Every structure is written in C-alpha cells, then in structure tokens.
Amino acid sequence: MKTWALYSLKGGVGKTAAAVNLAYEAAATGKHVLLWDLDPQGAASWYLGIDQPPDLSAKKIVDGKVPLGRYVQATAHERLAVLPGGRGYRQWDAEIHAAQSPRKVIERLVEPFSESYSLLILDCPPGIGALATAILRAADQVLVPVVPTPLSLRAFDEVLDHIADKKVGKTRVRPFFSMADRRRRMHRDLLAEPPESMQQAMATFIDYSSQVEQMGAHRAPIATFAPRSRAAGQFRSLYEELA
Template sequence: MKTFALYSLKGGVGKTAAAVNLAFEAARAGEHVLLWDLDPQGAASWYLGVDEAAEVSAKRVVSGKEALGRHVQATVHDRLSVLPGSRGYRDWDAQIHAARQPRKVLETLIDPFSETFSLLILDCPPGIGALATSVLRAADRVIVPVVPTPLSLRALDEVLTHVDDKKVGKTRVIPFFSMADRRRRLHRELIDSPPPSMKKAPDVFVDYATHVEKMGEHRAPVATFAPRSRAAGQYRALYQALA
C-alpha cells in the first residue's frame, strides 16, 4: 500500500481540497483508496458525505485500545472510503509524544489497512509536532500545497528543514503551487520562475477557482459536478504526476 500525506505548516492553502480530489482521482483510476482525515475539524470527511462520526480518542488509538478499522465508512464514490476526523484527534501530539516509539506510531496504525487498500491518503492538520514527525516517517510521499507567496514558500522551507533534521528516510516531499491566481504579478512570477525549493514540484498547479470553493455546496470532488472545469483537469493532472 502506498501512503500519501497532504501536509503543510500553514492552514488555508488548499490542502483538504487537494486530498479529497486526489483521493477521488486515484479511485477513478482503479486504486482502492482510504482517505484518513487526521484533522479534528473533519472537513475532508464532510466533503465526502460524513455528517456525524463517532468520537475517537487519540489516547485509545495510540495505546491500541481503539480499533480504527471499525470506523471506516464507504462513500458514494466507487473504491473510495473515508476514516472520518474526530474532535478526539485534538490530542494527537500529546499522545504520540508519550508513546514508547513516537516516530513509529502512524506506521503501526496504518499497517493493517494494507490488506484492504492500495492507497492511503492522509489529510493532516497544519502545524509541526509529534504527529507531523510521525506522518513524515510513515508517508511515502508528503505532498505540500504552496500558495505562490513568500510566506507560503517559507513554510515549505520549514517542512524541508524538519525532514532533514528528523532524518525520516524514505519520505519524498513533493510541493505544488496551490490556490494560484495568475492575475497577480507575484503569483505569475513565482510560477514562471520557481525557487529552488520547488525543484521537485510537478509541472502542474491548481488555480484559486470558484469550482473548488463549490465543493462545499456539492460536498463532492470537483470532477463529479464540474468534470470539464479547469480545476478538475488540474487535479487529474496532479494525480497523474504523482501516481
């Protein structure tokens, strides 16, 4: 099973929208996909039709007293399931930090899902701490949305530094420009002449688009309600570049 993590130090960079759309594109391409919503806000779960989910204790999960598999829910999309977010996930950092092997917590938790799924996508909350370090170790690819601004690029630099400092080994950090607005000169310049930190980025970016915002109205991936839109094509191209 491959594991992709959508992660950023910053909120509001299009991370959850990317996680949901990449999960849908992967399922449509034939993968059996589980999207694990690690964010206590549960936005990815909500986009995929989860109105209410049982509260899950991060303490019980980390200690092995809570079986995550029983919380997996099918979605209306073929081959796409979701492990919903929960308010109990607010304690991730504290519980992982207290574990016997903090860096291996996520690896241990996700291993059983490899019997059922071929791709796991982690939608991670923003920030840097014990959960982030465990994610960086567990994921094959850490996909970082970057708004074409100096502040967002600085956040990417922090992620790259953290990966180096923690020596997480197999992790590949793959940034991509997100919420890009080519009407803005700065956005155009950074997209056309990206800095060295974006050298591993695929040759595709995702616009700041109305169709992405409308995911909240439809509670669905863009391609399901606007299949011919530019945004749908960009998410499809992004998945193909990552697959």
C-alpha cells in the same frame, strides 16, 4: 499499499481539497482508496458526506485500544472510503509524544489497512510536532501544497528544515503550487521562476478557482459536479503525475 500524506505547516493552502480530489481520482482509476482525515476539523470527512463522525480520541487510537477498521465508512463514490476525523483528534501531538516509539505510531496504525486498500491518503492538520514527524516517516510521498507567496514559501522552507533535523527523508517530499491566482503578478512571477526550494516541485499546479469553493455546496469532489472544469483537469493531472 502506498501512503500519500497531504501536509503543510500552514493552514488555508488547499490541502484538504487536494486530498479529497486526489482520493477520488485514484478511486476512479480502479484503486481501492482510504482517506484518513487526521484533522480535528474533519473537513475532508464532511466533503465526503460524513455528518456524524465517530467518537474517537487520539489517545484511544495511539494506545491501540480501538480497531480503526471498525470506524471506516463508505462514501457515495465507488472504491473510496473514509476514516473520519473529529474533535477527539485535538491531542495528537501530546499522545504520540508520550507513546513508545513515537515516530513509528502512524506506521503501526496504518499497516492493517494494506490488506484492503491499495492507496491510503492522509489529510493532515497543519503544524510541526510529533504527529507531523510520524507522518513524514510513514508516508511514501509527502505532498506539500504551497501558495505562490513569500509567506507560504517560508513555511515550506521550515518543513524542509524540520525534515532535515528529524532525518525523516527529504526525497519523499513533493511540493506543488496551490491556489495560484494568475491575475496577481507575484503569483505569475513565482510560477514562472520558482525559488530554489521549489525546483523539484510537481509540474502540475492548482489554480485558485470557484470550483474548489463549490465543493462545500456539493460536498463532493470537483470531478463529480464540474468534470470538464479546469480545476478537475488539474487535479486529474496532478494524480497522474504522482501515480
């Protein structure tokens, strides 16, 4: 089982939209996919039709007191399942920090899923802490959406600094430009001439688009309601580049 983490220090960069759409694209190619929504907001779960997330807490999960597989829910999309997030996840950092071998917590928790799934996608909450470090260690690829603005690029530089400090594997980090508004000169300039930290970025970038906003109205991945849209094509290309 491969593990991809959608992660960013900064919120509001299109991370959850990317997680949901990449999970759908992978399932559409025949892979059995599990999306674990690690965010207390539970937005990815909601996009995939989950109205009542299970009453799970980060403490119970980290302590190993609950079999996570029991809480996996099917979605309306073939071969795509979700482990929902919710408010009980608010104490991730504190619970992981207090655990034995905190860096290995996520690796330990996801290992049993390898029997049923070929791809696990982690939709991670923003921030840098014990959870982020455990995720960075566990993931085969860490996908970091970066809005083409100085503030978002600065946040990505902090992620790289954290990875170097914790020695958790810089080579697995795959940034990509997200929410790019090519009507704005700054966005166009940064897409045309990315800074040094983005020299290894994915070739595919994701535009700012109304289809991403419409995911909330449809509660579904873009390819299900706007399959010929540019946004659907970009997420498909991003998945193909990663795969």
